[in-house]
Amino acid sequence: MANSQARALELVDGDDFKENHQERERLRTVTAFFIFGTLLYANFILVITAAQDILAGTLIQTSMVLVASTVPNFLTVLLAPYFMQKIPYSARITLACLLEISGFLLLAFVKQVHWKLIGVGIISIGFGVGETTVLALSSFYHEVTTTAFSAGTGVGLVIAPLYYTAMTTWFCVSPNATILIMAAMLFLMFVCYYAMDKKHLESPSPLADEHTGVQYTVLETNDKGCNNSNKDDESKTGNGSLSTREKFLVICQMLPNLLPIFIAWFSEYLIIQAVLTTLAFPNAPFKPRDHYEYYIFVLMGGEAVGRSYLVALSYIKAEWAVKAKFPYLWFLSMIQVIHLLFFILAAWYRFLPSVWIVLLLSFTCGVAIGVFYANATTFFRDRFDDRHKEFAMGYIIVAIAGGVLAAALLGLSTEPLLREHCTMLVNNTDFCFTRSKSVDRFTSSCLLTHN
Numbered sequence: 001m002a003n004s005q006a007r008a009l010e011l012v013d014g015d016d017f018k019e020n021h022q023e024r025e026r027l028r029t030v031t032a033f034f035i036f037g038t039l040l041y042a043n044f045i046l047v048i049t050a051a052q053d054i055l056a057g058t059l060i061q062t063s064m065v066l067v068a069s070t071v072p073n074f075l076t077v078l079l080a081p082y083f084m085q086k087i088p089y090s091a092r093i094t095l096a097c098l099l100e101i102s103g104f105l106l107l108a109f110v111k112q113v114h115w116k117l118i119g120v121g122i123i124s125i126g127f128g129v130g131e132t133t134v135l136a137l138s139s140f141y142h143e144v145t146t147t148a149f150s151a152g153t154g155v156g157l158v159i160a161p162l163y164y165t166a167m168t169t170w171f172c173v174s175p176n177a178t179i180l181i182m183a184a185m186l187f188l189m190f191v192c193y194y195a196m197d198k199k200h201l202e203s204p205s206p207l208a209d210e211h212t213g214v215q216y217t218v219l220e221t222n223d224k225g226c227n228n229s230n231k232d233d234e235s236k237t238g239n240g241s242l243s244t245r246e247k248f249l250v251i252c253q254m255l256p257n258l259l260p261i262f263i264a265w266f267s268e269y270l271i272i273q274a275v276l277t278t279l280a281f282p283n284a285p286f287k288p289r290d291h292y293e294y295y296i297f298v299l300m301g302g303e304a305v306g307r308s309y310l311v312a313l314s315y316i317k318a319e320w321a322v323k324a325k326f327p328y329l330w331f332l333s334m335i336q337v338i339h340l341l342f343f344i345l346a347a348w349y350r351f352l353p354s355v356w357i358v359l360l361l362s363f364t365c366g367v368a369i370g371v372f373y374a375n376a377t378t379f380f381r382d383r384f385d386d387r388h389k390e391f392a393m394g395y396i397i398v399a400i401a402g403g404v405l406a407a408a409l410l411g412l413s414t415e416p417l418l419r420e421h422c423t424m425l426v427n428n429t430d431f432c433f434t435r436s437k438s439v440d441r442f443t444s445s446c447l448l449t450h451n
């Protein structure tokens with residue numbers, strides 16, 4: 001009796017040790033997902049923030065940068081879910097890092113605008129590979145990794161414009177040097193991947209680890225039907241790739257809720273790349289070129305707040321995060337549409353007296369899209385079982401990329417139309433465009449005078 005009690009205590013102590021060890025690994029993994037989100041979005045948004053400097057000295061539509069950063073990304077996320085499952089995650093992370101670093105080097109060292117746009121395209125492919133990979137990877141872990149990634153993307157969204165605005169506007173570092181410094185941070189993705197807990201990748205589902213360490217006794221039986229049933233179960237729960245038919249069925253289930261995602265991101269990026277670029281104010285305390293940097297900084301700051309609210313609530317009290325979920329995606333998308341319509345009217349009729357109103361509405365626009373993103377990822381995660389979740393989480397990005405691409409294409413005609421209409425209404429046309437007229441702005445300090 002005493003021996004059996006001692007044995008039971010040993011088992012309990014062993015289980016406690018294992019749970020504590022898994023908790024440390026879980027924290028390490030959550031941190032890795034947070035950093036993945038931060039790095040991926042910081043570098044993607046850095047390109048968007050630098051758009052006016054990339055095109056400095058030209059009248060090329062700002063949306064050309066968005067087209068260059070969206071078309072490759074859209075094609076990547078559209079096709080990646082169909083074959084990425086066959087590629088090891090280590091190779092996918094490496095590919096994403098190398099592509100983004102190569103694109104930034106090209107962007108920083110070439111002078112011709114068309115080569116800069118090619119560099120933007122290479123960065124876009126790396127971003128698509130990276131985000132699709134990390135979202136698919138999150139399906140093997142607890143839901144907190146998804147919210148951590150979402151929170152990380154929010155931090156990346158605010159770090160990039162803050163960093164770029166501070167370096168190029170406050171500290172007068174040249175844009176190309178600013179970009180190179182940020183690109184070097186991508187090497188942290190390698191560190192995070194190799195530091196995170198990867199036991200889950202060996203399991204057919206995230207739930208498998210709950211029974212790790214439990215010993216089972218095989219019962220001998222002559223019932224062949226029982227053996228066949230076990231084989232059938234193994235085939236159903238295995239971690240093999242989904243068939244084409246299964247993927248098609250998952251997409252059909254997702255489609256009604258992919259449309260509001262498309263509309264929301266279409267509205268946000270049309271605002272950023274085609275409407276706000278034509279709104280500058282003579283009474284503002286900064287130059288027309290700096291308007292765009294502050295707009296992006298404030299909008300992305302609001303988006304960071306929105307994306308992080310669920311993970312923040314979960315650390316305060318888990319029940320609050322569950323109750324704070326808002327699955328009505330259509331309602332959230334309409335908020336973005338309202339922002340878009342207001343900004344278009346403001347750019348066309350020029351009725352706003354101050355830049356501060358635009359900055360305030362840019363912040364609310366960012367909060368709305370951030371809340372939308374946090375709820376969209378948890379919405380789809382909760383709707384699919386473990387076998388289909390990996391594909392579904394990766395396919396969310398298709399709707400986002402599609403909305404951004406549509407905004408980029410429409411922005412090619414929207415921005416020139418608003419800019420030309422502005423020139424007929426104001427005396428100083430410098431305030432119809434938030435861009436420097438000097439082609440040297442990308443490689444020089446703001447201490448030098450640029451018109």
